[in-house]
Amino acid sequence: MNIVSAEFLQSNVSYDKCPEPNMHEYAFVGRSNVGKSSLINMLLERKQIAKTSQTPGKTQLINHFLINGKWYLVDLPGYGFAKISKSKRGEFSRIIKDYTEFRQNLVCLFVLVDSRHKPQNNDLNFLEWLGEKGIPFAIIFTKTDKLAKSVKEKNIEDYKNELLTDWETLPEMFITSSETGLGREDILNYIEKLNKEVKF
Ligand code: GTP
Ligand code: MG
Numbered sequence: 001m002n003i004v005s006a007e008f009l010q011s012n013v014s015y016d017k018c019p020e021p022n023m024h025e026y027a028f029v030g031r032s033n034v035g036k037s038s039l040i041n042m043l044l045e046r047k048q049i050a051k052t053s054q055t056p057g058k059t060q061l062i063n064h065f066l067i068n069g070k071w072y073l074v075d076l077p078g079y080g081f082a083k084i085s086k087s088k089r090g091e092f093s094r095i096i097k098d099y100t101e102f103r104q105n106l107v108c109l110f111v112l113v114d115s116r117h118k119p120q121n122n123d124l125n126f127l128e129w130l131g132e133k134g135i136p137f138a139i140i141f142t143k144t145d146k147l148a149k150s151v152k153e154k155n156i157e158d159y160k161n162e163l164l165t166d167w168e169t170l171p172e173m174f175i176t177s178s179e180t181g182l183g184r185e186d187i188l189n190y191i192e193k194l195n196k197e198v199k200f
Pocket of ligand 2: 037038051052058059075076
């Protein structure tokens with residue numbers, strides 16, 4: 001799929017303030033600093049349409065983008081950032097959880113995990129919660145440019161094995177780098193396929 005147009009629409013604190021749920025929607029979620037906003041910029045080939053930062057906690061709201069005038073892409077706040085106050089951490093997870101559970105037009109939630117690290121408990125707990133709620137998701141491994149090929153492959157294999165202790169089948173997975181553009185075509189093709197297949 002070609003990205004012909006990408007337009008930032010609005011930021012919201014709650015799912016019920018978001019645009020009318022009348023188009024296919026795809027959201028990007030994961031731990032703070034995992035690379036959600038960078039990945040969105042890479043997919044859209046726009047340098048700072050989504051705001052990024054080296055400091056975790058940059059994205060704090062639900063940010064909607066309209067792509068090709070046809071579907072929504074959403075940049076979500078991160079979870080699990082230890083250095084912000086506990087009450088704020090709770091607030092983040094409520095924003096994310098309510099959005100994820102109640103947003104009617106959400107077709108697929110892309111859960112980003114850092115390819116450099118072992119599976120983290122809060123990621124695994126979040127995936128388990130998605131499973132309980134029956135929310136469709138895919139996994140995106142980020143920052144793979146920071147790893148040697150053999151380490152990257154081993155980490156991803158380890159991740160799959162960890163998931164298979166809880167899940168019978170593996171979700172769709174994408175291996176990416178926002179630096180090199182790795183994974184861009186695969187993710188955009190997947191979205192294009194779902195745009196055609198999923199009716200609501
Ligand atoms: P929050 O909004 O705070 O939750 O973070 P985020 O998940 O949106 O992360 P963001 O895209 O802001 O990136 C965090 C940091 O990681 C920035 O310094 C990025 O430049 C860096 N980064 C993100 N993706 C990649 C990648 O694929 N490769 C490399 N080398 N660095 C990356
Ligand atoms: Mg962000």
